[in-house]
Amino acid sequence: MSDQEPTFPPAFRWGVATAAYQIEGAWDADGKGPSNWDTRAHRPGGLAGGATGDVACDHYHRLAEDLDLLAGLGVGSYRFSVSWPRVQPAGSGHWNGRGLAFYDRLVDGLLARGIEPMLTVYHWDHPQPIEDAGGWAGRDTPARFADYAEGLVVRFGDRVKRWITINEPLSVMHDGMSGLPPESARRHGLRMAHHLMLGHGLAVPRLRAHTRGGEIGICLNLAGFSPAGNEPRDVAAAARAEVYEDRLFLDPLLRGAYPELDGRPVVEAGDGDHAVIAAPLDFLGVNWYAPARVVASASGAFRYTRVPVPGAGTNLLGWPVAPEHFGALLSWLRANYPDAPPIQITENGFPDADEPDATGSVRDPRRIEYLRSCLRQVHAAIEAGSDIRGYHVWSLLDNLEWDHGYRPRFGLVHVDFATLARTPKESYRWYRRFLAAQRRGGTEVPGCSA
Ligand code: FCB
Helix, strand or coil, X not given: CEECCCCCCCCCEEEEECCHHHHCCCCCHHHCCCEHHHHHHHCCCCCHXXXXXXXXXXXXXXHHHHHHHHHHHCCCEEEEECCHHHHCCCCCCCCCHHHHHHHHHHHHHHHHCCCEEEEEEECCCXXXXXXXXXXXXXXXXXHHHHHHHHHHHHHHXXXXXXXXXXXXXXXXXXXXXXCCCHHHHHHHHHHHHXXXXXXXXXXXXXXXXXXXXXXXXXXXXXXXXXXXXXXXXHXXXXXXXXXXXXXXXXXXXXXXXXXXXXXXXXXXXXHHHHHHHCCCCCEEEEECCCCEEEEECCCCCCCEEXXXXXXXXXXXXXXXXXXXXXXXXXXXXXXXXXXXXCEEEEECCCCECCCCCCCCCCCCHHHHHHHHHHHHHHHHHHHCCCCEEEEXXXXXXXXXXXXXXXXXXXXXXXXXXXCCCEEECHHHHHHHHHXXXXXXXXXXXXXXXX
């Protein structure tokens, strides 16, 4: 198959994304302290298959090889996160010089290869002492987080111009709610949500103070909700889902107030808090994987349940494969948040069980097809008026998919977790050709039959 790929604006930024706990390993090396995820993974029955991030992709010790994979791909942007317990093991006070030096090497290595760093301050791993003080439900965590963000920008702000405060506050909130009965899950979750927003809002001016011409944003995972049918209770359930998932963070960030249900804001917050949270942003990071179709349900903290999307298959994680819904989400954003800052697609990817074939090559045509379809949606949204400035594939490497362990593989590069050997997949070569074609102004490139 060969067909014309859309041509994106010349200044569009192309990249890939990763996160510290998912790839670095070296969990106790060079003065790093334990994190909430280390503790969780080390607990019996912690992550699927007994997985831990102790070694993961061993990126910490294989930095040069991974930088070369990035350079070989031809990306202009690399989104990564800093492990808070690696650089500030107690979550306050002392900074670990050896941990900071790793990120110096990473940032300098990117810049030397002409790749712009995009730094996520928090991608879910925090020092265990922060967890012991209540994690994001703890009252001091927002202030600790803002101090940590400032420490990073003081160190790296001369070289890193693009900053993301928090990755997917919604996922952090849901994670904290799991296992609790509905009433307390809701209360606990919304308290965490508010603290995440405060931490973000407190960090923004401190990041800005130390970056000249820097761009500061946050990443939200947005789905795009629809009811399974016309039943009023399901329509109401979809509206609730939209409030508790897509609007819970968009509204305080971009409209200065939490969304309302039944005439009341879903989170009670003081006026002062609203002003902190709504600190102006330079971009909105959007992570998108799948849409959500819901029905009303008696159980669950927010009283709705996801159901299959008609006509869509599911991927290895059971998520609907429905790239055409990406465009719907982007047009919903355009219509509902006309004053939003420019968008960066900060994650988009496809999980599968990729393994090398007898010849040693890793063929992943389903990932290629999914990414191509998503890119067409992004391009159409730009044509329709969305201000989208960049796109990052999740992920460079197969890695530790949190609770799911190592089975779902999202990488453009296969990692053999026994030997840690890296093998670029067919999708890596496809993305490389795609990016080369974009640099030439979008000349025809071959599609999935690489
Ligand atoms: C997102 C996370 C990222 C990765 C992908 C698959 O929710 O931000 O770390 O796990 O999902």
